[in-house]
Amino acid sequence: MDKRFWLGLIFLLALSVRLFFAFQTESFTGDEAYFTLRQVEHIRDTGYPLFDDPLSAGGRHYLFLPLWHYVLAFFSIFMPVAMVGKLVPNIFACLSIPAVFLIVKRMTKDETAGILAAMVGAFMPIYLSSTLNSISPYSLSLPLSLFAIYILMGINIRKSPNYFILLVALLLLLDSTVYIVLIAFLLYLVLAAAQGVPVGKAETEVILFSAFASLWFYLVLFKQSLIEHGPSFIWSNIPDEIFNLYFHDVNVLQAIYLMGLVPVLAGLFIMVVYVFRRTKKAVYISAALFFSSSILIWLKLARLEAGLIFLGFSLCILFGEFVHILQDYLDKSKISAMKSSLLAIIMLLFVITSVPGALMYSQTHVQNSIGELEVLAMRNLALMSSPGDLVVVPPDQGYYIQYFSGRSTLLDQNFIGIDDIEKRLRDVRLIYTSAVTPWDILNQYGVDWIYFSEDAIRYYNITHISYLENRCFRKRYDNGAVQIYYYRCKR
Structure with missing residues (x-):
């Protein structure tokens, strides 16, 4: 059967699950969703974000990245704002499904591996639960980041550098988690050089240009805040008293459960194989995203939720490589007839170990919405x-x-x-x-x-x-x- 059918089926199934939970309540989870709604309504009515807020801390001026609010405000022209908050972020979040498929397909030339990896990403507990009812910018920043990775893998294709820079520019205005991806791209250059993997001139140029242009942009945009707060600006000036509420210590077992046991084990296996035995440039990009997310979580430079989302999807992509080399091995072995059965068993293990957790966390997330x-x-x-x-x-x-x-x-x-x-x-x-x-x-x-x-x-x-x-x-x-x-x- 056509792989596009299965990809579409996974997309519709994931979207249906998301909307089922999201519409169980009229409200949203977390008060930051209502900051977003205020901004969306203000942009819809005036065309501008509410940078001078008379209601915050008794009235003050502050800067934030407004693209997410503009995107939602555009859709609010056609439907009520509350409907936009329920529907649009979940549709965007499901774009991670074709993004994972395309990355794995380009990396392995194996559509089956791409389909299975896309399914794993669609029901990753941490991403499903944290983006279905909170109007989170991660709903769009993650898919755009994945598409940037996809374009980087084929950067020598005509016009790809332009598309890559455009995506990075959009991410800069969308959410500060772009630095997780940019650091990953820089680490990729380091890993490739360390392993003797040749990197094209176009790749090096667009990565270095994007990294330094992004750093310059943020320094200019947030110059005044950096002067006022110094290094604490990096942590959003969060007070010491409540710092650990925002940047948690990592519980390894819980983190594995939130990302999914099967992609974690498969992804780690692939990294060990390619670091010590093989060289494959596309795998190194995903491995770099894994290391970038891990380091930033460890240094508490990324919120645990955001870090685990990017960490989980790096492992999800590597899971696709695992499926590919497993199929190659089975095709050359005496048990090639059992290939479909073994893949079915692996996916059954994923369903057993991840899907119930994803549904449970999603239900809890919805129940935590304002009463x-x-x-x-x-x-x-x-x-x-x-x-x-x-x-x-x-x-x-x-x-x-x-x-x-x-x-x-x-x-x-x-x-x-x-x-x-x-x-x-x-x-x-x-x-x-x-x-x-x-x-x-x-x-x-x-x-x-x-x-x-x-x-x-x-x-x-x-x-x-x-x-x-x-x-x-x-x-x-x-x-x-x-x-x-x-x-x-x-x-």
């Missing part, structure tokens, strides 16, 4: 408060308040551009955990409302806020999941 009672509370806050009011919430709920209530928050998850971020974070913690009323803090920032939810209970490991019985605080809302208090003794 209806929280949304109701935030919409009521908009009715009770005035446009200039300041609300105290945990950092991971800041974007929720800004989107649903249209009110300014003392803190959110964008820490760049805040000089006193360590102090501000401590002050928010004290507002929730202090045994006595923190009058100075409340009056210093001009706090109007304190938002107390189940998320605050988990985030600060508390059961209640001790001083809220004081006459200066009035409970204005309580739906069982959320209590909202008005501070009426401002000085």
